[in-house]
Every structure is written in structure tokens, then in C-alpha cells.
Amino acid sequence: MKLFYAKTSPFVRKVLVVAHELGQFDRIELLPAAAHPINRDATIRARNPLAQVPTLILDDGTALADSRVICEYLDHLGQGGFFPAPGPARWAALAAQSTGDGLLDAALLCVYETRVRQEGERSAGWVSGQREKIVDALAEIEAAAPGLGERVDIAAITYGCALGYLDLRLPDLGWRERAPAAAAWYARFGERPSMQATRPE
Numbered sequence: 001m002k003l004f005y006a007k008t009s010p011f012v013r014k015v016l017v018v019a020h021e022l023g024q025f026d027r028i029e030l031l032p033a034a035a036h037p038i039n040r041d042a043t044i045r046a047r048n049p050l051a052q053v054p055t056l057i058l059d060d061g062t063a064l065a066d067s068r069v070i071c072e073y074l075d076h077l078g079q080g081g082f083f084p085a086p087g088p089a090r091w092a093a094l095a096a097q098s099t100g101d102g103l104l105d106a107a108l109l110c111v112y113e114t115r116v117r118q119e120g121e122r123s124a125g126w127v128s129g130q131r132e133k134i135v136d137a138l139a140e141i142e143a144a145a146p147g148l149g150e151r152v153d154i155a156a157i158t159y160g161c162a163l164g165y166l167d168l169r170l171p172d173l174g175w176r177e178r179a180p181a182a183a184a185w186y187a188r189f190g191e192r193p194s195m196q197a198t199r200p201e
Contacts, residue, residue: 002057003070004033004044008200010104010165011067012054017157018071020194022078028056037112068097071154082153093155096144100158103137104165106130111169134166134173142179152192160189168200 005012019025034041035053045051047063056064056073064070075082084090110130113122141159148156163186166175176183189195 001027001059002029002031004031004035004041004047004053004055004057006033006035006053008168009035009053010107010161010168011101013161013164013198013200014067014157015054015056015070015074016198017161017194018074018080018082018154020197021082021152021157021192022074022080024074024078025197037116068101071157075154082157084153093153096155097158099137099140100155100162103134103141103162106133106137107162107165107170110134131170131173134170135178137162138166138175138179138182142182145179145181145185148185148189150188156189160186160195164190164195164199 003012003015005016016025019028031043033044033053033055035044035051040051042051044053044055047057048055048065050065052065054065054067054070056070058064064073072083074080084093107130110127113127113130141162144155144159148159159182163175163182166173
């Protein structure tokens with residue numbers, strides 16, 4: 001398999017953490033890509049009309065896009081059980097994944113607004129609104145943290161990648177002070193070999 005990736009993408013990191021945890025990483029060839037919201041990478045676009053990372057190319061040439069789809073596919077291959085069978089546990093895991101992904105979406109929009117847009121085009125109100133979403137999602141992760149324990153599933157992996165991205169791109173948010181239980185959980189989870197191997201520079 002081949003994966004279009006960017007080292008700092010938190011959604012790519014989700015995929016790579018899952019791959020490491022399931023013993024699938026060595027089956028994946030990493031293809032560096034220049035995904036960008038304006039200057040779209042033509043190489044990715046040829047396989048994925050959204051030209052986004054992560055995009056996984058399967059052995060038969062099929063392209064899978066979106067970290068949620070790719071992670072579930074890898075979980076199927078590795079029979080990891082990171083995605084529970086249909087029922088209450090599955091809906092809870094998917095809801096948690098959505099919260100973590102929503103935090104990441106808001107964080108990326110903050111990054112795009114301040115790094116991609118020209119200074120005269122930036123909206124302080126837009127950034128403020130996205131940061132409010134991050135704070136609200138962080139409160140939900142904080143509430144969930146005491147129950148995470150040593151879990152390794154799609155909820156925990158998504159939360160871990162989300163908190164790691166805040167460290168990378170929004171350190172001024174001071175998320176640890178806002179969410180001490182999540183910080184204590186992340187201190188343990190972040191030491192997993194899969195998290196260390198995928199830590200962005």
C-alpha cells in the first residue's frame with residue numbers, strides 16, 4: 001500500500017499510529033505530498049479529487065481518503081478491534097472520534113487563517129470562533145479522560161493525536177491547564193511506541 005502523507009498532518013498521524021499499533025506500518029510506502037488548501041497537489045488530486053492527505057492507495061489501486069475511512073480499513077486488515085461492532089460501544093467510539101476530529105478541524109482552520117491567508121484577509125472573529133470550538137471539544141475530552149485508562153482504540157488514538165497537534169500548532173492555548181486530567185492521560189499515552197514513532201518534528 002502507498003500513503004500520501006505530510007509529517008505534520010494530525011490526520012496522517014492518526015493513520016500511522018493505527019498502522020503501528022496493528023503491525024501494518026511495514027506494509028505502507030510513504031509518499032511525501034504537498035497538500036495545501038489553495039495550491040492543491042496535482043499528484044494527490046489524480047487519485048483523490050479533494051487532493052488531501054491522508055490518501056491511501058491499496059494494492060489493487062483503489063484509493064481510500066479520509067483518516068476515518070483509512071483507520072477503519074487498517075483495523076479490518078489487522079483485526080485490531082479499534083472500531084467496535086455495531087452497538088452502543090461503537091457509537092460511543094465514533095462519537096469520541098468525531099469530537100477529536102472536530103477539534104483538529106478547528107485547529108487546522110486556525111492555522112490556515114493565520115498562515116495561509118494574507119494579513120489583510122484574516123478574520124480575528126473567525127479564529128476566535130474556531131478556538132471556542134477547540135476549548136469546548138477539549139472540555140469533553142477532559143470529562144472523558146478519567147475513563148480512558150489504558151485503552152487503545154480509535155477514540156484514544158484520535159484524542160492523543162488531537163492533543164499532540166495542539167502542542168505543535170497552538171501551544172499558546174495552554175490546554176494542559178484547562179484539562180489536567182487529559183494532560184495526565186496524554187502523558188502516559190504519548191509514551192506509546194506508536195505515538196513516539198509518529199511525533200512530528
